[in-house]
Every structure is written in C-alpha cells, then in structure tokens.
Amino acid sequence: MRVARLYDLDDVRIEEQPIPELGPGDALVKMAVCGICTSDTFPWYVRRKAPAVLGHEPAGRIVQLGTDAEGYAVGDRVFIHHHAPCMTCRRCRQQEYSMCKAWRESSIDPGGLAEYVRVPGHNLRNDCFVIPDDLSMEDAALIEPVACAVQALKRKSPVQKGDHVLVVGAGMMGQILMLVARHHGAGNVIAADRVPYRLKKALELGAQKAIDVSTVGLADGVADATNGDMADLIVVCPGSIAAMEDALTATAPGATVCLFTPSAEDEQLPISPHDFWFNHITLTASYSCGPPDTADAMDLIRSGAVTADLIVTDRFPLDRAGEGFATVSAAQDTIKTLVIIDPEEAAS
Structure with a gap:
C-alpha cells in the first residue's frame, strides 16, 4: 500500500509498505480521507516524530475484521480515533481521557495518511463508531478536530x-x-x-x-x-x-x-x-478529546453547526500530500486541508 511519510516539513515521500496484519480484535480500514492538523506542522513536533506516517483525522470503510472483532461489519463507514482511553482508570473516571495511560499508549497503524490503516481492538471498542448515512466522509474527517473544540468549550472552559x-x-x-x-x-x-x-x-x-x-x-x-x-x-x-x-x-x-x-x-x-x-x-x-467529545462532535456536525462545506478550503490527493503540509504550514489563505486518499469513497 502507499503511504505519505513525513521526513521534514519540506520532505514528504510517497512510499510503499505492507498492508498491516490484523490481530483478533482489530479492523482493517480502507482510508477515504484524512485531515492535516496544524499540530502536524509544528517544528518541535516534526523533529520528535519524523520520519512518520502522520494523520489523526481519518475516515474510511472497514474491509476486513479480526476473528474476535465485534460491533462492526465489513463495509461499515467508520470514524476512527487514533487514541482511545481505557474508560476505567482514575483519570477516565475524572473525564481526563487524554491523561489516561492507555490513551497515550494507543495508536492506529500507521497514521491516517495511508491507503489502509489497522485499528486496534482497543480503539475500535472505546472511541470509534459507524458514520451515519447523513454524514459525508469529509464531514466525518472533522469529528476529531471538532471534538477537541467541544472538550475546550464544554468541559474545560x-x-x-x-x-x-x-x-x-x-x-x-x-x-x-x-x-x-x-x-x-x-x-x-x-x-x-x-x-x-x-x-x-x-x-x-x-x-x-x-x-x-x-x-x-x-x-x-x-x-x-x-x-x-x-x-x-x-x-x-x-x-x-x-x-x-x-x-x-x-x-x-x-x-x-x-x-x-x-x-x-x-x-x-x-x-x-x-x-x-x-x-x-x-x-x-485543553489537550485533545475523549469519547463523550467525539460523540458530541458528530451530533454538532449532523446539526449543520460545523460542516466540511463551511471550512474545507483545500484538497490534495495522497501523492500530493506534501503540498498539503506546505499549505497548512504556510498558514495564509487557507482554513482546512484534507488529503483525499480514495476519491470515490471520499465522495460517499
């Protein structure tokens, strides 16, 4: 499969790597679209992460499920959160989800700027859900950033x-x-x-x-x-x-x-x-978001309060992901940048 691997802000390479193998509770998701977050362009963050396949605002369709995966079906369009809390620890009981050890240790494989992503069973159970029919894939790619705003304005301040x-x-x-x-x-x-x-x-x-x-x-x-x-x-x-x-x-x-x-x-x-x-x-x-925030974000998007039509200004195919990073980093005549990984799916 193809991935966009970031080595530096001006060095994003389209590379081939194997499609991830699934564990028993995992799902394989064919990516449709993934947003580029401003945080993905912070110089200190890039120095810490590179080289890496980034992308934590993904939406796609399940194409394979592990033998023990429950609650989903092949063909489901899904929002997937790159981090997921345990929902049982002291931090989670305090609704400090991004402070949860499991949240910080969880991830998707690789990031969302890839043709396929493995979603671990932990994430699948604790902060992923099927995209409603009335939301587009582009709208679904906004769930994570909108959820971050929800945490800030509903719970933290x-x-x-x-x-x-x-x-x-x-x-x-x-x-x-x-x-x-x-x-x-x-x-x-x-x-x-x-x-x-x-x-x-x-x-x-x-x-x-x-x-x-x-x-x-x-x-x-x-x-x-x-x-x-x-x-x-x-x-x-x-x-x-x-x-x-x-x-x-x-x-x-x-x-x-x-x-x-x-x-x-x-x-x-x-x-x-x-x-x-x-x-x-x-x-x-306010750092990131948790499951109540992603659920609220989906409701906000469904209500029309925040939609892709309102804020998406730039779209790039996967093989031009580097231009997407440059656009976000320049921070000029742009608001929201998406990478369209599968144009047919992204239009669904």
Missing part, C-alpha cells in the same frame, strides 16, 4: 450564554472553536489574527468582530468590540508565548483563558499572580 468569547488565531481550529462557541450560546464571538483571509472567513462564519492584530493592539480591539467589558472566555490557538501573553491583556474580571496549543518544551509563560488573584482569572488548558 465552558461557554456561558451571552459570554464575550475571544478566539486568538483564526486558522482551522480557531474557526471551529468560533462555530462551536456560537452553538453553545456565546453572545459575542471575536476573532483575532493577522491574516486578512482568515479574518474575512471568521466574519462570514458569524463572528461579530475580527481584530487584525497587525494593525491594532488586542486589548484595544477587544475593548472596542465589547464596549469596554473585555472577554469572558479567551481561547488561545497559537503555541506562541507572545500570543498567550497578549491574550492575558484582554480579560474581563472573572475571565477564563484556555490554552488550546502547547508552546515548545523549553518556553515559559510569565504571569502575574497579583492580577490573577484580584481579578479572579482562571488559566486552563
């Missing part, structure tokens, strides 16, 4: 009705976060970015205000957008210390700031405990 919600960084995840925030009742959704295309897209998708931080200070822009009230909830998408520091200047009293992306390992974020204490500021983080 819940949106309250009427909140002024500021999303710093209006790329793919920023756009999804804004759509999910609106769905959960945000009163005023504000986008901040420095790329005109992304700011324009945010307004088209329903943001009340788009702040170009290359021309106006973030705090000034938020003050103008909220009549001086500032932001009740801020989600920071870039893994940039400067963006995180900037976000802390735009908080209302009692605000929550959610870090949606990590910085590099050796970077530190300076904060003022004095300001946090007197203004009741909460700083939290």
Whole structure:
C-alpha cells in the first residue's frame, strides 16, 4: 500500500509498505480521507516524530475484521480515533481521557495518511463508531478536530450564554472553536489574527468582530468590540508565548483563558499572580478529546453547526500530500486541508 511519510516539513515521500496484519480484535480500514492538523506542522513536533506516517483525522470503510472483532461489519463507514482511553482508570473516571495511560499508549497503524490503516481492538471498542448515512466522509474527517473544540468549550472552559468569547488565531481550529462557541450560546464571538483571509472567513462564519492584530493592539480591539467589558472566555490557538501573553491583556474580571496549543518544551509563560488573584482569572488548558467529545462532535456536525462545506478550503490527493503540509504550514489563505486518499469513497 502507499503511504505519505513525513521526513521534514519540506520532505514528504510517497512510499510503499505492507498492508498491516490484523490481530483478533482489530479492523482493517480502507482510508477515504484524512485531515492535516496544524499540530502536524509544528517544528518541535516534526523533529520528535519524523520520519512518520502522520494523520489523526481519518475516515474510511472497514474491509476486513479480526476473528474476535465485534460491533462492526465489513463495509461499515467508520470514524476512527487514533487514541482511545481505557474508560476505567482514575483519570477516565475524572473525564481526563487524554491523561489516561492507555490513551497515550494507543495508536492506529500507521497514521491516517495511508491507503489502509489497522485499528486496534482497543480503539475500535472505546472511541470509534459507524458514520451515519447523513454524514459525508469529509464531514466525518472533522469529528476529531471538532471534538477537541467541544472538550475546550464544554468541559474545560465552558461557554456561558451571552459570554464575550475571544478566539486568538483564526486558522482551522480557531474557526471551529468560533462555530462551536456560537452553538453553545456565546453572545459575542471575536476573532483575532493577522491574516486578512482568515479574518474575512471568521466574519462570514458569524463572528461579530475580527481584530487584525497587525494593525491594532488586542486589548484595544477587544475593548472596542465589547464596549469596554473585555472577554469572558479567551481561547488561545497559537503555541506562541507572545500570543498567550497578549491574550492575558484582554480579560474581563472573572475571565477564563484556555490554552488550546502547547508552546515548545523549553518556553515559559510569565504571569502575574497579583492580577490573577484580584481579578479572579482562571488559566486552563485543553489537550485533545475523549469519547463523550467525539460523540458530541458528530451530533454538532449532523446539526449543520460545523460542516466540511463551511471550512474545507483545500484538497490534495495522497501523492500530493506534501503540498498539503506546505499549505497548512504556510498558514495564509487557507482554513482546512484534507488529503483525499480514495476519491470515490471520499465522495460517499
């Protein structure tokens, strides 16, 4: 089978490797489509992972099942999560699914940028499901990123009705976060970015205000957008210390700031405990998602709140996956990039 193996951001090679062999509880899935996540282009992440077949936003069709696999049939269209928790440990009982040891040790074989993927029985049982007939494969490829937004806005830093919600960084995840925030009742959704295309897209998708931080200070822009009230909830998408520091200047009293992306390992974020204490500021983080979030994400997509038609801007065949990575890495006139592995299946 063909895979897209990333050696560096400017070195993605189409290679041949054997189709994975199944264990008794596993499934073999023929890939239809897989999204490229912005995190797949972080330099520190690439250095850690390469060479590797990446892709953790896949959708496809089951073509073979292990002898003990249950709950699925050959021919099922499926969403598959690359990580799955055990659902029984202390972390899982606390709904901290991405802290579960089994979650962190689980994976699919190889990543989703391949013609076929082996889904271990553990993943198949604990965070995969059949795609409903009313969802396209492209919509299904959005389940994982939408689920990450659901965890952030429903469980880690819940949106309250009427909140002024500021999303710093209006790329793919920023756009999804804004759509999910609106769905959960945000009163005023504000986008901040420095790329005109992304700011324009945010307004088209329903943001009340788009702040170009290359021309106006973030705090000034938020003050103008909220009549001086500032932001009740801020989600920071870039893994940039400067963006995180900037976000802390735009908080209302009692605000929550959610870090949606990590910085590099050796970077530190300076904060003022004095300001946090007197203004009741909460700083939290949201890493990935768990089974309740993927289920909620599917419902959101089925409702039309977030769909491929709204946010997918670029599509590349598998043999041009390198162009897909370059497009995501450039972070300019693009929102969501998909790799179409099987065009016929992707259209289903």
